[in-house]
Amino acid sequence: MTTPAFRPDPETFDKLYRGEPAFEGAPAPTGVPWDVHQAQPRLMELEALGGFSGEVLDIGCGLGNNAIYLASRGHSVTGLDGSPAAIEEARRRAAAAGVTVNFDVADATDLSGYEGHFDTVVDSALYHCLDEEGQQAYIAALYRATRPGARLHLSCFSEGNVNGVIAPMGHVPESNLRDTLTANGWRIDFLGPTTYLGNAVGFRTAGDGFPEHLVAQMPPETLEQMKEMTERFAKISELIDDDRVHLPFTVVHAHRVD
Numbered sequence: 001m002t003t004p005a006f007r008p009d010p011e012t013f014d015k016l017y018r019g020e021p022a023f024e025g026a027p028a029p030t031g032v033p034w035d036v037h038q039a040q041p042r043l044m045e046l047e048a049l050g051g052f053s054g055e056v057l058d059i060g061c062g063l064g065n066n067a068i069y070l071a072s073r074g075h076s077v078t079g080l081d082g083s084p085a086a087i088e089e090a091r092r093r094a095a096a097a098g099v100t101v102n103f104d105v106a107d108a109t110d111l112s113g114y115e116g117h118f119d120t121v122v123d124s125a126l127y128h129c130l131d132e133e134g135q136q137a138y139i140a141a142l143y144r145a146t147r148p149g150a151r152l153h154l155s156c157f158s159e160g161n162v163n164g165v166i167a168p169m170g171h172v173p174e175s176n177l178r179d180t181l182t183a184n185g186w187r188i189d190f191l192g193p194t195t196y197l198g199n200a201v202g203f204r205t206a207g208d209g210f211p212e213h214l215v216a217q218m219p220p221e222t223l224e225q226m227k228e229m230t231e232r233f234a235k236i237s238e239l240i241d242d243d244r245v246h247l248p249f250t251v252v253h254a255h256r257v258d
């Protein structure tokens with residue numbers, strides 16, 4: 001069974017990237033919880049081990065940290081995200097890093113115009129942002145946007161626990177990943193636990209209660225999970241350097257069946 005989850009819409013992401021409150025009356029965000037100003041450690045390992053080849057797609061690329069790293073390692077990279085503000089900042093960071101990435105705004109559940117284009121896809125924390133219908137449409141869109149044999153590296157929130165830290169919102173059951181990928185033309189080579197480096201600055205604000213508008217939009221289970229995450233985080237936050245925290249994720253490595 002899928003944990004009921006709060007799935008922010010694209011406009012909510014865009015507001016966060018613009019530093020604006022997600023809802024009227026809500027406080028302005030203190031930071032982007034996934035902006036660690038570097039590529040994900042697991043992605044860098046994967047790249048060193050030969051996990052990327054051909055035309056690479058970083059889908060839901062956000063501020064471009066992973067895409068920029070992959071380009072700096074010599075890959076031909078496209079970074080797509082639903083948020084215009086994220087893409088604008090990703091382009092700025094790529095220019096500052098002196099690398100070329102084809103950044104553009106796109107809806108991951110559609111991907112028209114990219115048919116048969118990519119050989120490797122990385123999804124770093126996009127999948128858990130979509131509801132089940134969106135997940136099906138997204139994985140089907142990835143099938144259309146890739147070539148036969150293409151590789152997919154997908155990571156999303158798990159039910160796990162990293163030194164007391166749990167996911168701040170709904171995790172994705174492994175059965176959901178297995179069913180959705182295999183139903184849409186992907187064969188799973190590995191599925192298992194991993195970690196994702198997050199920026200704890202995004203978790204600090206929620207400690208004294210949640211804005212009413214946010215509470216009204218969230219399923220009670222999601223609110224409970226966010227409160228538990230915040231309480232746990234309060235206990236360890238003084239021990240954390242540089243606001244970096246490892247979050248429990250599941251990683252899937254799959255390839256496109258012809």
Ligand SMILES: C[S@@+](CC[C@H](N)C(=O)[O-])C[C@H]1O[C@@H](n2cnc3c(N)ncnc32)[C@H](O)[C@@H]1O
Binds near residue numbers: 081082129
């Ligand atoms: C948790 S962030 C991860 C960003 C980046 N991959 C990283 O690891 O730093 C999820 C990203 O997915 C994007 N996103 C959510 N729904 C999307 C959709 N339907 N199409 C494209 N991007 C989407 C959001 O705008 C956000 O930038």
